[in-house]
Amino acid sequence: MPMHSDNKKSSNTIKTLAHHIAFTRPLLLIPIWTAAILGFWAGGGNRGAKNHWELILLTTFLGIGIYGINQIFDKVADRENEKHLPLAMGLISPFMAWFITISGFVGALVIGIFKTPAIAILTVICVLLGIAYSAPPLKLKDRWLHALIANGVGHGALVFLLGYFYALHQCEECKFSILAILKCIAFASAFATVYIFTTLLDTEGDRKFGKETIAVKFGLRRSGAFGLLGLLISLILAVIAREPALFLTAIIATPFYAGALADESIEKAKIER
Incomplete structure:
Protein backbone atom coordinates (compact mmCIF):
# COMPACT_ATOMS: atom_id res chain seq x y z
CA MET A 1 0.00 0.00 0.00
CA PRO A 2 2.74 2.56 0.84
CA MET A 3 4.49 1.71 -2.42
CA HIS A 4 1.26 2.30 -4.37
CA SER A 5 0.86 5.65 -2.60
CA ASP A 6 4.44 6.65 -3.44
CA ASN A 7 3.93 5.74 -7.10
CA LYS A 8 0.77 7.83 -7.22
CA LYS A 9 2.56 10.81 -5.68
CA SER A 10 5.41 10.47 -8.18
CA SER A 11 2.92 10.28 -11.04
CA ASN A 12 1.11 13.40 -9.83
CA THR A 13 4.40 15.25 -9.44
CA ILE A 14 5.42 14.40 -13.01
CA LYS A 15 2.02 15.48 -14.33
CA THR A 16 2.20 18.78 -12.44
CA LEU A 17 5.70 19.42 -13.77
CA ALA A 18 4.55 18.61 -17.30
CA HIS A 19 1.64 21.05 -17.01
CA HIS A 20 3.96 23.85 -15.90
CA ILE A 21 6.40 23.10 -18.73
CA ALA A 22 3.50 23.10 -21.20
CA PHE A 23 2.52 26.56 -19.95
CA THR A 24 5.82 27.89 -21.34
CA ARG A 25 4.73 26.75 -24.86
CA PRO A 26 8.06 25.01 -25.67
CA LEU A 27 7.11 24.22 -29.28
CA LEU A 28 6.41 27.90 -29.94
CA LEU A 29 9.88 28.77 -28.69
CA ILE A 30 11.46 26.99 -31.67
CA PRO A 31 10.55 29.71 -34.24
CA ILE A 32 11.93 32.36 -31.85
CA PHE A 40 23.31 35.67 -34.95
CA TRP A 41 24.75 33.90 -37.98
CA ALA A 42 24.14 36.94 -40.21
CA GLY A 43 25.75 39.29 -37.68
CA GLY A 44 29.02 37.40 -37.42
CA GLY A 45 28.23 33.96 -36.07
CA ASN A 46 29.86 32.53 -39.17
CA ARG A 47 33.05 34.43 -38.32
CA GLY A 48 33.73 33.13 -34.86
CA ALA A 49 31.20 35.00 -32.69
CA LYS A 50 30.33 33.15 -29.49
CA ASN A 51 27.72 33.11 -26.68
CA HIS A 52 24.92 31.77 -28.88
CA TRP A 53 23.70 29.68 -25.93
CA GLU A 54 23.29 32.87 -23.91
CA LEU A 55 21.21 34.26 -26.79
CA ILE A 56 19.05 31.12 -26.73
CA LEU A 57 18.53 31.57 -22.98
CA LEU A 58 17.59 35.23 -23.42
CA THR A 59 15.04 34.49 -26.15
CA THR A 60 13.69 31.54 -24.14
CA PHE A 61 12.99 33.84 -21.19
CA LEU A 62 11.38 36.35 -23.55
CA GLY A 63 9.16 33.69 -25.07
CA ILE A 64 8.10 32.35 -21.67
CA GLY A 65 7.13 35.84 -20.54
CA ILE A 66 5.29 36.77 -23.74
CA TYR A 67 3.40 33.48 -24.11
CA GLY A 68 2.68 33.43 -20.39
CA ILE A 69 1.05 36.85 -20.23
CA ASN A 70 -0.93 36.03 -23.36
CA GLN A 71 -2.40 32.93 -21.68
CA ILE A 72 -3.17 34.84 -18.49
CA PHE A 73 -5.27 37.48 -20.25
CA ASP A 74 -6.75 35.04 -22.78
CA LYS A 75 -7.67 32.32 -20.30
CA VAL A 76 -11.43 32.45 -20.87
CA ALA A 77 -11.14 32.86 -24.64
CA ASP A 78 -8.65 29.98 -24.84
CA ARG A 79 -11.14 27.77 -23.01
CA GLU A 80 -13.88 28.80 -25.43
CA ASN A 81 -11.63 28.10 -28.43
CA GLU A 82 -10.75 24.67 -26.98
CA LYS A 83 -7.01 25.27 -27.07
CA HIS A 84 -6.42 22.84 -24.18
CA LEU A 85 -3.80 25.05 -22.55
CA PRO A 86 -2.83 24.32 -18.92
CA LEU A 87 -4.06 27.59 -17.41
CA ALA A 88 -7.32 27.62 -19.37
CA MET A 89 -7.99 24.03 -18.27
CA GLY A 90 -7.24 24.80 -14.63
CA LEU A 91 -4.21 22.51 -14.55
CA ILE A 92 -1.96 25.18 -13.05
CA SER A 93 -2.83 27.96 -10.63
CA PRO A 94 -3.05 31.66 -11.59
CA PHE A 95 -0.30 32.34 -9.02
CA MET A 96 2.11 29.95 -10.73
CA ALA A 97 1.15 31.35 -14.13
CA TRP A 98 2.08 34.85 -12.97
CA PHE A 99 5.23 33.58 -11.25
CA ILE A 100 6.49 31.83 -14.40
CA THR A 101 5.58 34.80 -16.60
CA ILE A 102 7.26 37.42 -14.42
CA SER A 103 10.30 35.17 -14.01
CA GLY A 104 10.57 34.97 -17.79
CA PHE A 105 10.51 38.73 -18.25
CA VAL A 106 12.93 39.32 -15.36
CA GLY A 107 15.31 36.66 -16.66
CA ALA A 108 15.36 38.26 -20.11
CA LEU A 109 15.99 41.73 -18.68
CA VAL A 110 18.77 40.54 -16.37
CA ILE A 111 20.62 39.00 -19.32
CA GLY A 112 19.84 41.72 -21.87
CA ILE A 113 20.49 44.93 -19.98
CA PHE A 114 24.03 43.91 -19.07
CA LYS A 115 25.05 43.42 -22.70
CA THR A 116 25.60 46.15 -25.29
CA PRO A 117 23.26 49.19 -25.44
CA ALA A 118 21.65 47.84 -28.63
CA ILE A 119 20.85 44.47 -27.02
CA ALA A 120 19.59 46.16 -23.84
CA ILE A 121 17.25 48.44 -25.82
CA LEU A 122 15.96 45.60 -27.99
CA THR A 123 15.31 43.43 -24.93
CA VAL A 124 13.33 46.18 -23.19
CA ILE A 125 11.31 46.85 -26.35
CA CYS A 126 10.51 43.12 -26.69
CA VAL A 127 9.30 42.95 -23.08
CA LEU A 128 7.17 46.10 -23.39
CA LEU A 129 5.70 44.98 -26.71
CA GLY A 130 4.91 41.54 -25.27
CA ILE A 131 3.03 43.14 -22.38
CA ALA A 132 1.24 45.67 -24.60
CA TYR A 133 0.17 42.88 -26.94
CA SER A 134 -1.85 40.99 -24.32
CA ALA A 135 -2.45 43.21 -21.29
CA PRO A 136 -4.85 46.13 -20.91
CA PRO A 137 -5.16 48.94 -21.66
CA LEU A 138 -3.60 48.44 -25.11
CA LYS A 139 -4.32 44.73 -25.80
CA LEU A 140 -2.91 44.97 -29.30
CA LYS A 141 -3.93 41.36 -29.98
CA ASP A 142 -7.60 42.36 -30.10
CA ARG A 143 -7.14 44.73 -33.08
CA TRP A 144 -6.19 43.06 -36.32
CA LEU A 145 -3.76 45.63 -37.77
CA HIS A 146 -2.02 46.25 -34.45
CA ALA A 147 -1.72 42.49 -33.87
CA LEU A 148 -0.41 41.89 -37.38
CA ILE A 149 2.30 44.53 -37.01
CA ALA A 150 3.18 43.45 -33.46
CA ASN A 151 3.65 39.81 -34.51
CA GLY A 152 5.75 40.72 -37.51
CA VAL A 153 7.91 43.25 -35.71
CA GLY A 154 8.13 41.43 -32.38
CA HIS A 155 8.58 37.78 -33.32
CA GLY A 156 10.32 38.49 -36.61
CA ALA A 157 12.35 41.68 -36.85
CA LEU A 158 13.24 42.36 -33.20
CA VAL A 159 14.26 38.78 -32.40
CA PHE A 160 16.36 38.62 -35.57
CA LEU A 161 18.05 41.89 -34.57
CA LEU A 162 18.73 40.55 -31.08
CA GLY A 163 20.68 37.69 -32.60
CA TYR A 164 22.34 39.97 -35.13
CA PHE A 165 23.66 42.42 -32.54
CA TYR A 166 24.65 39.59 -30.21
CA ALA A 167 27.20 38.53 -32.83
CA LEU A 168 27.98 41.92 -34.38
CA HIS A 169 29.69 43.41 -31.32
CA GLN A 170 32.05 40.41 -31.21
CA CYS A 171 33.12 40.71 -34.85
CA GLU A 172 35.56 43.57 -35.45
CA GLU A 173 35.41 43.37 -39.25
CA CYS A 174 31.59 43.10 -39.33
CA LYS A 175 29.42 46.17 -39.91
CA PHE A 176 25.68 46.77 -39.93
CA SER A 177 24.51 46.55 -43.54
CA ILE A 178 21.45 47.16 -45.69
CA LEU A 179 21.21 43.38 -46.07
CA ALA A 180 20.42 43.11 -42.35
CA ILE A 181 17.49 45.49 -42.81
CA LEU A 182 16.20 43.42 -45.74
CA LYS A 183 16.45 40.27 -43.63
CA CYS A 184 14.50 41.98 -40.83
CA ILE A 185 11.72 42.89 -43.25
CA ALA A 186 11.68 39.33 -44.61
CA PHE A 187 11.34 37.82 -41.13
CA ALA A 188 8.70 40.39 -40.17
CA SER A 189 6.68 39.42 -43.24
CA ALA A 190 7.02 35.70 -42.49
CA PHE A 191 5.92 35.95 -38.86
CA ALA A 192 3.04 38.29 -39.73
CA THR A 193 1.90 35.69 -42.25
CA VAL A 194 2.02 32.93 -39.64
CA TYR A 195 -0.11 35.12 -37.36
CA ILE A 196 -2.78 35.44 -40.07
CA PHE A 197 -3.16 31.67 -40.34
CA THR A 198 -3.30 31.15 -36.56
CA THR A 199 -6.30 33.49 -36.28
CA LEU A 200 -8.36 31.26 -38.59
CA LEU A 201 -8.66 28.58 -35.92
CA ASP A 202 -10.13 30.92 -33.31
CA THR A 203 -12.59 32.93 -35.38
CA GLU A 204 -15.83 31.99 -33.62
CA GLY A 205 -14.45 32.28 -30.10
CA ASP A 206 -12.69 35.57 -30.87
CA ARG A 207 -15.89 37.02 -32.35
CA LYS A 208 -17.81 36.01 -29.23
CA PHE A 209 -15.36 37.89 -27.00
CA GLY A 210 -15.36 41.02 -29.15
CA LYS A 211 -11.88 40.58 -30.62
CA GLU A 212 -11.35 42.04 -34.06
CA THR A 213 -8.69 39.69 -35.39
CA ILE A 214 -7.99 39.61 -39.10
CA ALA A 215 -10.16 36.49 -39.48
CA VAL A 216 -13.06 38.14 -37.63
CA LYS A 217 -12.67 41.33 -39.65
CA PHE A 218 -12.38 39.83 -43.14
CA GLY A 219 -13.65 36.25 -42.84
CA LEU A 220 -11.87 32.92 -43.18
CA ARG A 221 -11.40 32.70 -46.93
CA ARG A 222 -10.31 36.29 -47.48
CA SER A 223 -7.94 36.14 -44.50
CA GLY A 224 -6.51 32.91 -45.86
CA ALA A 225 -5.93 34.65 -49.19
CA PHE A 226 -4.08 37.42 -47.35
CA GLY A 227 -1.98 34.71 -45.72
CA LEU A 228 -1.08 33.17 -49.08
CA LEU A 229 -0.17 36.62 -50.36
CA GLY A 230 2.03 37.03 -47.29
CA LEU A 231 3.76 33.73 -48.09
CA LEU A 232 4.45 34.95 -51.62
CA ILE A 233 5.86 38.23 -50.32
CA SER A 234 8.00 36.31 -47.81
CA LEU A 235 9.34 34.12 -50.63
CA ILE A 236 10.34 37.16 -52.69
CA LEU A 237 11.88 38.93 -49.71
CA ALA A 238 13.80 35.78 -48.72
CA VAL A 239 15.36 35.69 -52.19
CA ILE A 240 16.23 39.40 -52.10
CA ALA A 241 17.64 39.12 -48.57
CA ARG A 242 19.53 35.92 -49.42
CA GLU A 243 17.88 33.94 -46.62
CA PRO A 244 17.60 30.31 -47.87
CA ALA A 245 16.13 28.91 -44.63
CA LEU A 246 13.21 31.32 -44.81
CA PHE A 247 12.76 30.66 -48.53
CA LEU A 248 12.61 26.87 -48.07
CA THR A 249 10.17 27.18 -45.15
CA ALA A 250 7.80 29.31 -47.23
CA ILE A 251 8.09 26.94 -50.21
CA ILE A 252 7.23 23.92 -48.05
CA ALA A 253 4.35 25.66 -46.24
CA THR A 254 2.62 27.12 -49.30
CA PRO A 255 1.00 23.96 -50.77
CA PHE A 256 -0.32 22.86 -47.37
CA TYR A 257 -2.04 26.18 -46.67
CA ALA A 258 -3.23 26.52 -50.27
CA GLY A 259 -4.71 23.02 -50.16
CA ALA A 260 -6.55 23.69 -46.91
CA LEU A 261 -7.98 26.97 -48.16
CA ALA A 262 -9.09 25.40 -51.46
CA ASP A 263 -11.55 23.25 -49.52
CA GLU A 264 -15.08 24.63 -49.77
CA SER A 265 -15.68 24.45 -46.03
CA ILE A 266 -12.15 25.51 -44.99
CA GLU A 267 -12.19 22.95 -42.19
CA LYS A 268 -10.41 24.07 -39.05
CA ALA A 269 -8.59 20.77 -38.76
CA LYS A 270 -6.85 21.35 -42.08
CA ILE A 271 -5.25 24.61 -41.03
CA GLU A 272 -2.55 23.79 -38.52
CA ARG A 273 -0.61 26.21 -36.37
Whole structure:
Protein backbone atom coordinates (compact mmCIF):
# COMPACT_ATOMS: atom_id res chain seq x y z
CA MET A 1 0.00 0.00 0.00
CA PRO A 2 2.74 2.56 0.84
CA MET A 3 4.49 1.71 -2.42
CA HIS A 4 1.26 2.30 -4.37
CA SER A 5 0.86 5.65 -2.60
CA ASP A 6 4.44 6.65 -3.44
CA ASN A 7 3.93 5.74 -7.10
CA LYS A 8 0.77 7.83 -7.22
CA LYS A 9 2.56 10.81 -5.68
CA SER A 10 5.41 10.47 -8.18
CA SER A 11 2.92 10.28 -11.04
CA ASN A 12 1.11 13.40 -9.83
CA THR A 13 4.40 15.25 -9.44
CA ILE A 14 5.42 14.40 -13.01
CA LYS A 15 2.02 15.48 -14.33
CA THR A 16 2.20 18.78 -12.44
CA LEU A 17 5.70 19.42 -13.77
CA ALA A 18 4.55 18.61 -17.30
CA HIS A 19 1.64 21.05 -17.01
CA HIS A 20 3.96 23.85 -15.90
CA ILE A 21 6.40 23.10 -18.73
CA ALA A 22 3.50 23.10 -21.20
CA PHE A 23 2.52 26.56 -19.95
CA THR A 24 5.82 27.89 -21.34
CA ARG A 25 4.73 26.75 -24.86
CA PRO A 26 8.06 25.01 -25.67
CA LEU A 27 7.11 24.22 -29.28
CA LEU A 28 6.41 27.90 -29.94
CA LEU A 29 9.88 28.77 -28.69
CA ILE A 30 11.46 26.99 -31.67
CA PRO A 31 10.55 29.71 -34.24
CA ILE A 32 11.93 32.36 -31.85
CA TRP A 33 15.21 30.46 -31.48
CA THR A 34 15.38 30.04 -35.25
CA ALA A 35 15.02 33.77 -35.97
CA ALA A 36 17.54 34.62 -33.25
CA ILE A 37 20.14 32.08 -34.44
CA LEU A 38 19.78 33.13 -38.08
CA GLY A 39 20.26 36.73 -36.96
CA PHE A 40 23.31 35.67 -34.95
CA TRP A 41 24.75 33.90 -37.98
CA ALA A 42 24.14 36.94 -40.21
CA GLY A 43 25.75 39.29 -37.68
CA GLY A 44 29.02 37.40 -37.42
CA GLY A 45 28.23 33.96 -36.07
CA ASN A 46 29.86 32.53 -39.17
CA ARG A 47 33.05 34.43 -38.32
CA GLY A 48 33.73 33.13 -34.86
CA ALA A 49 31.20 35.00 -32.69
CA LYS A 50 30.33 33.15 -29.49
CA ASN A 51 27.72 33.11 -26.68
CA HIS A 52 24.92 31.77 -28.88
CA TRP A 53 23.70 29.68 -25.93
CA GLU A 54 23.29 32.87 -23.91
CA LEU A 55 21.21 34.26 -26.79
CA ILE A 56 19.05 31.12 -26.73
CA LEU A 57 18.53 31.57 -22.98
CA LEU A 58 17.59 35.23 -23.42
CA THR A 59 15.04 34.49 -26.15
CA THR A 60 13.69 31.54 -24.14
CA PHE A 61 12.99 33.84 -21.19
CA LEU A 62 11.38 36.35 -23.55
CA GLY A 63 9.16 33.69 -25.07
CA ILE A 64 8.10 32.35 -21.67
CA GLY A 65 7.13 35.84 -20.54
CA ILE A 66 5.29 36.77 -23.74
CA TYR A 67 3.40 33.48 -24.11
CA GLY A 68 2.68 33.43 -20.39
CA ILE A 69 1.05 36.85 -20.23
CA ASN A 70 -0.93 36.03 -23.36
CA GLN A 71 -2.40 32.93 -21.68
CA ILE A 72 -3.17 34.84 -18.49
CA PHE A 73 -5.27 37.48 -20.25
CA ASP A 74 -6.75 35.04 -22.78
CA LYS A 75 -7.67 32.32 -20.30
CA VAL A 76 -11.43 32.45 -20.87
CA ALA A 77 -11.14 32.86 -24.64
CA ASP A 78 -8.65 29.98 -24.84
CA ARG A 79 -11.14 27.77 -23.01
CA GLU A 80 -13.88 28.80 -25.43
CA ASN A 81 -11.63 28.10 -28.43
CA GLU A 82 -10.75 24.67 -26.98
CA LYS A 83 -7.01 25.27 -27.07
CA HIS A 84 -6.42 22.84 -24.18
CA LEU A 85 -3.80 25.05 -22.55
CA PRO A 86 -2.83 24.32 -18.92
CA LEU A 87 -4.06 27.59 -17.41
CA ALA A 88 -7.32 27.62 -19.37
CA MET A 89 -7.99 24.03 -18.27
CA GLY A 90 -7.24 24.80 -14.63
CA LEU A 91 -4.21 22.51 -14.55
CA ILE A 92 -1.96 25.18 -13.05
CA SER A 93 -2.83 27.96 -10.63
CA PRO A 94 -3.05 31.66 -11.59
CA PHE A 95 -0.30 32.34 -9.02
CA MET A 96 2.11 29.95 -10.73
CA ALA A 97 1.15 31.35 -14.13
CA TRP A 98 2.08 34.85 -12.97
CA PHE A 99 5.23 33.58 -11.25
CA ILE A 100 6.49 31.83 -14.40
CA THR A 101 5.58 34.80 -16.60
CA ILE A 102 7.26 37.42 -14.42
CA SER A 103 10.30 35.17 -14.01
CA GLY A 104 10.57 34.97 -17.79
CA PHE A 105 10.51 38.73 -18.25
CA VAL A 106 12.93 39.32 -15.36
CA GLY A 107 15.31 36.66 -16.66
CA ALA A 108 15.36 38.26 -20.11
CA LEU A 109 15.99 41.73 -18.68
CA VAL A 110 18.77 40.54 -16.37
CA ILE A 111 20.62 39.00 -19.32
CA GLY A 112 19.84 41.72 -21.87
CA ILE A 113 20.49 44.93 -19.98
CA PHE A 114 24.03 43.91 -19.07
CA LYS A 115 25.05 43.42 -22.70
CA THR A 116 25.60 46.15 -25.29
CA PRO A 117 23.26 49.19 -25.44
CA ALA A 118 21.65 47.84 -28.63
CA ILE A 119 20.85 44.47 -27.02
CA ALA A 120 19.59 46.16 -23.84
CA ILE A 121 17.25 48.44 -25.82
CA LEU A 122 15.96 45.60 -27.99
CA THR A 123 15.31 43.43 -24.93
CA VAL A 124 13.33 46.18 -23.19
CA ILE A 125 11.31 46.85 -26.35
CA CYS A 126 10.51 43.12 -26.69
CA VAL A 127 9.30 42.95 -23.08
CA LEU A 128 7.17 46.10 -23.39
CA LEU A 129 5.70 44.98 -26.71
CA GLY A 130 4.91 41.54 -25.27
CA ILE A 131 3.03 43.14 -22.38
CA ALA A 132 1.24 45.67 -24.60
CA TYR A 133 0.17 42.88 -26.94
CA SER A 134 -1.85 40.99 -24.32
CA ALA A 135 -2.45 43.21 -21.29
CA PRO A 136 -4.85 46.13 -20.91
CA PRO A 137 -5.16 48.94 -21.66
CA LEU A 138 -3.60 48.44 -25.11
CA LYS A 139 -4.32 44.73 -25.80
CA LEU A 140 -2.91 44.97 -29.30
CA LYS A 141 -3.93 41.36 -29.98
CA ASP A 142 -7.60 42.36 -30.10
CA ARG A 143 -7.14 44.73 -33.08
CA TRP A 144 -6.19 43.06 -36.32
CA LEU A 145 -3.76 45.63 -37.77
CA HIS A 146 -2.02 46.25 -34.45
CA ALA A 147 -1.72 42.49 -33.87
CA LEU A 148 -0.41 41.89 -37.38
CA ILE A 149 2.30 44.53 -37.01
CA ALA A 150 3.18 43.45 -33.46
CA ASN A 151 3.65 39.81 -34.51
CA GLY A 152 5.75 40.72 -37.51
CA VAL A 153 7.91 43.25 -35.71
CA GLY A 154 8.13 41.43 -32.38
CA HIS A 155 8.58 37.78 -33.32
CA GLY A 156 10.32 38.49 -36.61
CA ALA A 157 12.35 41.68 -36.85
CA LEU A 158 13.24 42.36 -33.20
CA VAL A 159 14.26 38.78 -32.40
CA PHE A 160 16.36 38.62 -35.57
CA LEU A 161 18.05 41.89 -34.57
CA LEU A 162 18.73 40.55 -31.08
CA GLY A 163 20.68 37.69 -32.60
CA TYR A 164 22.34 39.97 -35.13
CA PHE A 165 23.66 42.42 -32.54
CA TYR A 166 24.65 39.59 -30.21
CA ALA A 167 27.20 38.53 -32.83
CA LEU A 168 27.98 41.92 -34.38
CA HIS A 169 29.69 43.41 -31.32
CA GLN A 170 32.05 40.41 -31.21
CA CYS A 171 33.12 40.71 -34.85
CA GLU A 172 35.56 43.57 -35.45
CA GLU A 173 35.41 43.37 -39.25
CA CYS A 174 31.59 43.10 -39.33
CA LYS A 175 29.42 46.17 -39.91
CA PHE A 176 25.68 46.77 -39.93
CA SER A 177 24.51 46.55 -43.54
CA ILE A 178 21.45 47.16 -45.69
CA LEU A 179 21.21 43.38 -46.07
CA ALA A 180 20.42 43.11 -42.35
CA ILE A 181 17.49 45.49 -42.81
CA LEU A 182 16.20 43.42 -45.74
CA LYS A 183 16.45 40.27 -43.63
CA CYS A 184 14.50 41.98 -40.83
CA ILE A 185 11.72 42.89 -43.25
CA ALA A 186 11.68 39.33 -44.61
CA PHE A 187 11.34 37.82 -41.13
CA ALA A 188 8.70 40.39 -40.17
CA SER A 189 6.68 39.42 -43.24
CA ALA A 190 7.02 35.70 -42.49
CA PHE A 191 5.92 35.95 -38.86
CA ALA A 192 3.04 38.29 -39.73
CA THR A 193 1.90 35.69 -42.25
CA VAL A 194 2.02 32.93 -39.64
CA TYR A 195 -0.11 35.12 -37.36
CA ILE A 196 -2.78 35.44 -40.07
CA PHE A 197 -3.16 31.67 -40.34
CA THR A 198 -3.30 31.15 -36.56
CA THR A 199 -6.30 33.49 -36.28
CA LEU A 200 -8.36 31.26 -38.59
CA LEU A 201 -8.66 28.58 -35.92
CA ASP A 202 -10.13 30.92 -33.31
CA THR A 203 -12.59 32.93 -35.38
CA GLU A 204 -15.83 31.99 -33.62
CA GLY A 205 -14.45 32.28 -30.10
CA ASP A 206 -12.69 35.57 -30.87
CA ARG A 207 -15.89 37.02 -32.35
CA LYS A 208 -17.81 36.01 -29.23
CA PHE A 209 -15.36 37.89 -27.00
CA GLY A 210 -15.36 41.02 -29.15
CA LYS A 211 -11.88 40.58 -30.62
CA GLU A 212 -11.35 42.04 -34.06
CA THR A 213 -8.69 39.69 -35.39
CA ILE A 214 -7.99 39.61 -39.10
CA ALA A 215 -10.16 36.49 -39.48
CA VAL A 216 -13.06 38.14 -37.63
CA LYS A 217 -12.67 41.33 -39.65
CA PHE A 218 -12.38 39.83 -43.14
CA GLY A 219 -13.65 36.25 -42.84
CA LEU A 220 -11.87 32.92 -43.18
CA ARG A 221 -11.40 32.70 -46.93
CA ARG A 222 -10.31 36.29 -47.48
CA SER A 223 -7.94 36.14 -44.50
CA GLY A 224 -6.51 32.91 -45.86
CA ALA A 225 -5.93 34.65 -49.19
CA PHE A 226 -4.08 37.42 -47.35
CA GLY A 227 -1.98 34.71 -45.72
CA LEU A 228 -1.08 33.17 -49.08
CA LEU A 229 -0.17 36.62 -50.36
CA GLY A 230 2.03 37.03 -47.29
CA LEU A 231 3.76 33.73 -48.09
CA LEU A 232 4.45 34.95 -51.62
CA ILE A 233 5.86 38.23 -50.32
CA SER A 234 8.00 36.31 -47.81
CA LEU A 235 9.34 34.12 -50.63
CA ILE A 236 10.34 37.16 -52.69
CA LEU A 237 11.88 38.93 -49.71
CA ALA A 238 13.80 35.78 -48.72
CA VAL A 239 15.36 35.69 -52.19
CA ILE A 240 16.23 39.40 -52.10
CA ALA A 241 17.64 39.12 -48.57
CA ARG A 242 19.53 35.92 -49.42
CA GLU A 243 17.88 33.94 -46.62
CA PRO A 244 17.60 30.31 -47.87
CA ALA A 245 16.13 28.91 -44.63
CA LEU A 246 13.21 31.32 -44.81
CA PHE A 247 12.76 30.66 -48.53
CA LEU A 248 12.61 26.87 -48.07
CA THR A 249 10.17 27.18 -45.15
CA ALA A 250 7.80 29.31 -47.23
CA ILE A 251 8.09 26.94 -50.21
CA ILE A 252 7.23 23.92 -48.05
CA ALA A 253 4.35 25.66 -46.24
CA THR A 254 2.62 27.12 -49.30
CA PRO A 255 1.00 23.96 -50.77
CA PHE A 256 -0.32 22.86 -47.37
CA TYR A 257 -2.04 26.18 -46.67
CA ALA A 258 -3.23 26.52 -50.27
CA GLY A 259 -4.71 23.02 -50.16
CA ALA A 260 -6.55 23.69 -46.91
CA LEU A 261 -7.98 26.97 -48.16
CA ALA A 262 -9.09 25.40 -51.46
CA ASP A 263 -11.55 23.25 -49.52
CA GLU A 264 -15.08 24.63 -49.77
CA SER A 265 -15.68 24.45 -46.03
CA ILE A 266 -12.15 25.51 -44.99
CA GLU A 267 -12.19 22.95 -42.19
CA LYS A 268 -10.41 24.07 -39.05
CA ALA A 269 -8.59 20.77 -38.76
CA LYS A 270 -6.85 21.35 -42.08
CA ILE A 271 -5.25 24.61 -41.03
CA GLU A 272 -2.55 23.79 -38.52
CA ARG A 273 -0.61 26.21 -36.37
